[in-house]
Amino acid sequence: MVAAPPFVLGIAGSPRRHGNSEQLLDACLAGAKEAGAGVHKLVVADYGIEPCRGCNACSLTGECVIRDRMREIYPLLDEAAAIVVSTPVFFATVPAGLKALYDRCQPYWARRHVLNEPAAPKRRPGGILVVRGGGDPYGWECAAATTKSVFAVLEVRKTFEVVVEGVDSPSELGRHPDAIAKAREAGAGILGSTR
Ligand SMILES: Cc1cc2nc3c(=O)[nH]c(=O)nc-3n(C[C@H](O)[C@H](O)[C@H](O)COP(=O)(O)O)c2cc1C
Incomplete structure (x- = not known):
C-alpha cells in the first residue's frame, strides 16, 4: 500500500463563499502548494454540520453518535499534516457552522481527558486566518481563542496567525496585499515547521 502524501487541511469557516476569509485561505493554500505540499480545502458551509448535543456519549465510546457529514471530516482532521482555519x-467569535464543527471535536477531548487514549494521531502545525469588519469594541481575539482551544485537542500547534x-x-x-502575502x-512554510 502506498502512503497518502502529507496534506495541509484548509478549513474555510465562513458561510459566505469566496469572501474575505476564504480568499486569505486560498492564498495560504496556494503558498503551501507552491512549496510542494498537498492541500485539501474543506468548506464548512457545504457540510450542514449538526450541533453537538452535549450527550457525552463520546466520553463512553470516544465517538460521536450523530450520523451526519461530520463523519467525512473526522478522517481529514486525523490525517492532516497541518491544519489552517480561516474565519x-x-x-x-466564529460563525455558527464553524462552531458546530469545533463542538463536534468533543470526542477528541473525551478520548484524551476521559478515556486516557491518544486524542489525535499526531502533533502537527497549524495556522489561523481571521478577518473582521470592525466597528465594535470586541475584537477578533475570541475567534482566535476558540480556534486555539480546538487546536489543543486536535494536537495542533499554532505556528502563525494573520x-x-x-x-x-x-x-x-x-x-x-501585505496580509495576503x-x-x-x-x-x-507550514510543513517545514513540523517539529
Ligand atoms: C452575522 C455577522 C456578524 C458579524 N459580527 C462581527 C463582529 O462581531 N465584529 C466584527 O468586527 N465584524 C463582524 N461582522 C463582519 C464580518 O466579520 C466581515 O464582514 C468579514 O469580512 C466577513 O468575512 P467573509 O467574507 O469571509 O465572510 C459580522 C458579519 C456578520 C454577517
Missing part, C-alpha cells in the same frame, strides 16, 4: 468574526480588520465586502481583502508565505 470571519461573527459577534466576536488578522485583517476593516473588511466587509469581499472585494475589500484586495486592499491588504503573509498568508501565502505562512502556507509555504
